[in-house]
Amino acid sequence: MPNSIKLSSASPSDLSRFLARWLQAQPERAALLEEVSQLSFTNARFAYFLQKELSAGTGLPAAMRRLRNLVLCTLIQRDLNGQADMHEVVDTISHFADFVVRTHVADISTELQALYGVPVGDDSGEEQEMIVLGMGKLGGYELNVSSDIDLIFCYPEDGDTRTSESGQKSISNHEFFTRLGRRLIGAISEITADGYSFRVDMALRPNGQSGPLVASFGMVEEYFLIQGREWERYAWVKARAMTGKEQDIRQLESIVRPFVYRRYLDFGAIDSLRSMHAQIRAEVLRQETRHPERNLNIKLGRGGIREIEFLAQVFQIIRGGRDAGLRDRSTRNTLNALAERGIFTDDIVNHLLLSYSFLRNLEHRLQYLDDAQTHTFPVADEDKLRVARMMGYEDVNALLQALQAHRDFVAHQFDTIFGEKDSGCDTAEARLAALSSALQNGAEEEALITVLEQAGMQDAAEAARRLRVSWHSPRLQTISESSQQKLLQLVSGAIQLVVSHARQQNACWNRLLDFMEAIARRSAYLSLLTEFPHTLDRLVRIMDASDWAAKFLTRHPLLLDELLDERVLRQRPDWPQFRTELQTALQQHPGDVERQLEVLRELHHALQFRLLTQDLEGQWTVEQLADELSLLADILVEATIQAAWQTIATRHRDVPRFAVIAYGKLGGKELSYASDLDVIFLYDDDDQDAPGNYAKLAQRFITWMTSHTSSGILFDIDVALRPDGASGLLVSSLQSFERYQQQSAWLWEHQALTRARFCAGDSEIGARFEAIREQVLTAPRDESHLRQEVLNMRQRMRDANPPHPHLFDLKHDAGGMIDVEFMVQYLVLRYAASVPALRRNTGNIALLQFAGDAGLIPADQAAACASAYRSMRKLQHRIRLQGTERARVAPELTEAEAAAASRLWQTLFGGEQTAV
Structure with a gap:
């Protein structure tokens, strides 16, 4: 069904009794309606037609009501003639409500100020204005x-009015704004011969109908902290200021935001909204039972x-x-945002928007009949x-x-998210009951062992012992009863998943219980796993696959959200989108360093965990994963430099002439999950303040990266490779770096330079660094001296890492990974001048291939x-995923690999494995 609907025959006045009555009562307006309906309404047109009414001697309330009737009849005419779609209809009536409220507030405020003076805040001494909040669909x-409008009245500060003329009587701000609010409601909603502008509902204000009509910001904040109820969070999502000063509106939003939006992922909202919806549906069913002829409510009914x-x-x-992008007050905009984030597919969102337009168009047509606020399909056949x-x-x-087709689709999507979760399995229900009895009633451990044995646990006695220890721990025993029930349901479901999926049941079970203990006090996480059972399945698989991954997720349970969307887990990250998302998120908190760090x-962590889950499912080779992790680090380094520079009060330019150069694993794009970052800092800036400011920037960068927050750290940073090492300056000018590399650097520093690259910052400095690097790598060297220095350095590293008597160290032992890396560095420093391909920083495997191709x-x-x-x-990667830092294996597992590396070592160095 299209959004704009063109009739085939009948005129709008034949179908809308309200329009017909209006034309019959004021036949002279028929020509005006034809003229006005050729264009859509704007604020300027509202003002123009209101002024025409006022110029004819009509008072403001009556003039506004007549304008309202013209606006409504125009919308009916345009909509039913196919000239307007649903979006125009709702936008127009909403903007008209804004116009009505703002116009009356300004008029009444002027009258009250003439009597009582101007309200002034006690603390600021600033003149006060009332903020009218539009709630619900108006927001x-x-x-x-034909809707009523839900309003809330607020003002910034308590105080008294300041009088300036004789005869004025000072009153409190609260009394002033209460009078203003009462008169505003009357001006808008009282029914006169001309009808009304809008019906007004004030029930959403703090404490509802029993609360004061207007509330100061302090009162609102106190109410949220002490009495704010869960359903009010959903109401305040839509709150939009229609009047007031910009700075006051921003202050009010800063009070509302933490009440409505939690800083963590609030999956408990699903159960809360489900309960609200159940209450609404119960009331609708009660009404439908009482009035069976009105059993089709397109707003509150099933699929509505x-x-x-x-x-x-x-x-x-x-x-x-x-995600601030999800704070839009419009249902339409929010659905589109959900599609952009992959929470719903594009097809589902497009279908939901189509159904929304159909239902809203139908709702309007129900109301076009008699200008009644109805959502129920009519009873009379003629009206149908x-x-x-x-x-x-x-x-x-x-x-x-x-x-019905639209309602069925909406209902299905609703049930997918809000439907009651039911195992649908008698065995699962029986296991849950038995597990509850064994844990809750102090039964003997044998009862718990029996439950686990019947489920198929291999070592049921040990699993039972560990479960009892966890269940009776202080952390779990002090959580609420509802959280305990959710946790019990999750443990019951996890038992069968561990039996079905785990290759090492005990290890997986213990990791899972560690995780459950860690999240037990956060009901949002319990709700997520309860509401989305497939996330529990993925969680168990991760716990089984990797000890490192299990501990990472236990430290950062916020990442559970990443397990929700199957498509996201299978797609390569969209790095340009991630850059934009990161920049946008940082810019939302200017000056708030603590929040920017988080x-x-x-x-x-979210991107790293996404890569980790894909890695565990075999989607990446080791080289591909290292490339992705290195790119992620590059983006974070760039963003941190930009954000940290803004915190330096003495900065002498908007964009720093500063660059971060990556060495080691980041430099070679061989980063792993827990790698630190080897970096140096360069600048190229002649300003007298440059050295000091860039030193501050480098130090602040390190602090931002390494500071421990509630979310942990970003990266450990190693700056030992800077010129002159620990005794050198933290930041070097480009010129001094070039002199050092050409005149003073040790050979091992040139070895390190083979794996160095520009990482982030000023691209011109990056290009000049790459030129310096190439000059150094292609400089003439005495082959004998080069060979000896490489051997000496390798021996020092072996001395620092003596071999294990029975195990082969993949990294440090002869024939291991460092041997390969040293051979590549030797080849680069010896032959880069004659073989250009060796100057590229393409990784050890590619460089070996280049050397072989060049003979x-x-x-x-x-x-x-x-x-x-x-x-x-x-192999090293697999070992580290199991939580072991030192990668040592039985020698026979890598005998062929070590032999291959040793053969090449012998070819290059004559078999010498020690310094000569």
């Missing part, structure tokens, strides 16, 4: 044509408008604390046919069939050594 610019709104709103509440024809159908059954860590080493040895290095890296 999202999605108002119905409210369910679409809830689908959008639940993810706003869950994720809005971390009118509605069907307004919707573009010539018979009622065709409309009802289309309506943003960097949260987004880093510098036997091609078969080059290929064998490259393959050996790849195999050892892969």
